[in-house]
Amino acid sequence: MRYSLISVLWFLCASVWGAENSPPAAKPVRPLPAIEHVVIISVDGLRPDCALLADMPTLRSMLRDGAYTFWAKTTAVSITLPSHTSMVTGVVPQKHAIHWNEDLPFSEPVYPKKPTVMEMAKQAGYTTAMVAGKSKFSALNKPGTLDYVFLPAALNAKVGNAIVADEAIKIIEAHKPDLLFIHFPDVDSVGHAKGWGSHPQRAAIEQTGKELARVFASLDRAGIRNSTLVILTADHGGQGLTHGVDDARSRHIPWVAVGPSVKKDYDLTQLASLEVRTEDTCATTCWLLGLPQKDYFDGKPVYDAFEKAR
Numbered sequence: 001m002r003y004s005l006i007s008v009l010w011f012l013c014a015s016v017w018g019a020e021n022s023p024p025a026a027k028p029v030r031p032l033p034a035i036e037h038v039v040i041i042s043v044d045g046l047r048p049d050c051a052l053l054a055d056m057p058t059l060r061s062m063l064r065d066g067a068y069t070f071w072a073k074t075t076a077v078s079i080t081l082p083s084h085t086s087m088v089t090g091v092v093p094q095k096h097a098i099h100w101n102e103d104l105p106f107s108e109p110v111y112p113k114k115p116t117v118m119e120m121a122k123q124a125g126y127t128t129a130m131v132a133g134k135s136k137f138s139a140l141n142k143p144g145t146l147d148y149v150f151l152p153a154a155l156n157a158k159v160g161n162a163i164v165a166d167e168a169i170k171i172i173e174a175h176k177p178d179l180l181f182i183h184f185p186d187v188d189s190v191g192h193a194k195g196w197g198s199h200p201q202r203a204a205i206e207q208t209g210k211e212l213a214r215v216f217a218s219l220d221r222a223g224i225r226n227s228t229l230v231i232l233t234a235d236h237g238g239q240g241l242t243h244g245v246d247d248a249r250s251r252h253i254p255w256v257a258v259g260p261s262v263k264k265d266y267d268l269t270q271l272a273s274l275e276v277r278t279e280d281t282c283a284t285t286c287w288l289l290g291l292p293q294k295d296y297f298d299g300k301p302v303y304d305a306f307e308k309a310r
């Protein structure tokens with residue numbers, strides 16, 4: 001009896017080990033096969049009108065080649081970590097339960113109550129990566145969900161846009177990940193120091209445009225530019241020296257998609273009933289990667305940005 005119990009336990013352990021070490025299943029079938037990679041780029045604090053006022057040639061070329069709205073909306077709280085978590089989980093903060101906006105000295109790490117799109121993609125056999133300029137994004141770095149990660153190491157630490165771009169470029173060129181999330185922090189930092197809409201912030205936006213150009217050049221060098229969908233968006237805007245609850249200047253964000261199968265120079269505000277929301281970034285990415293639309297999602301795919309989407 002004792003031996004048979006041990007045998008059963010051994011069999012169960014071996015089965016679990018075998019399941020964990022079996023090769024990943026084939027990737028899902030994608031609805032728009034020309035899109036093999038997705039890069040989500042969030043420029044922290046990028047208010048749409050500030051982006052349009054800036055001299056940002058990379059953004060201009062994205063608009064010529066892509067579909068866009070400068071009236072997309074972020075979460076009502078309009079702060080960095082809850083809003084980014086909604087962007088990548090497809091749900092409002094009440095569902096993902098990341099309500100705070102700093103590194104907290106939890107004894108155990110706390111992750112969103114709903115999986116990130118990186119986690120869902122990883123489980124489906126995709127390679128995933130994240131490069132973020134603020135250490136609090138560790139809340140999105142659940143073990144086993146990201147193949148390649150760069151985050152500032154110390155509590156409540158931040159690095160500048162140039163380092164973020166450098167790290168993203170390294171990952172793109174070395175690994176060509178299927179899904180990459182990039183967070184640029186400087187526009188928000190300068191907004192808090194000098195004001196949203198200030199000339200110093202405009203300079204930070206223009207500098208961010210140069211980093212975007214470097215990221216696009218790295219997609220070229222990696223040979224994946226023509227198979228990559230890039231979504232450029234933000235977590236919130238701002239007013240004065242801050243951003244926050246349900247102020248229109250904080251809630252509006254840009255949402256620009258560029259890549260194969262995307263409509264060219266297409267302003268999504270032509271569609272009166274379409275309001276793009278930050279949760280739609282997750283839903284759109286899931287759709288493009290052939291992942292299911294979860295019934296709990298608050299976001300939906302922005303089908304209208306794509307040719308022959310349905």
Ligand SMILES: [Zn+2]
Pocket residue numbers: 045080188189192243
């Ligand atoms: Zn901020």
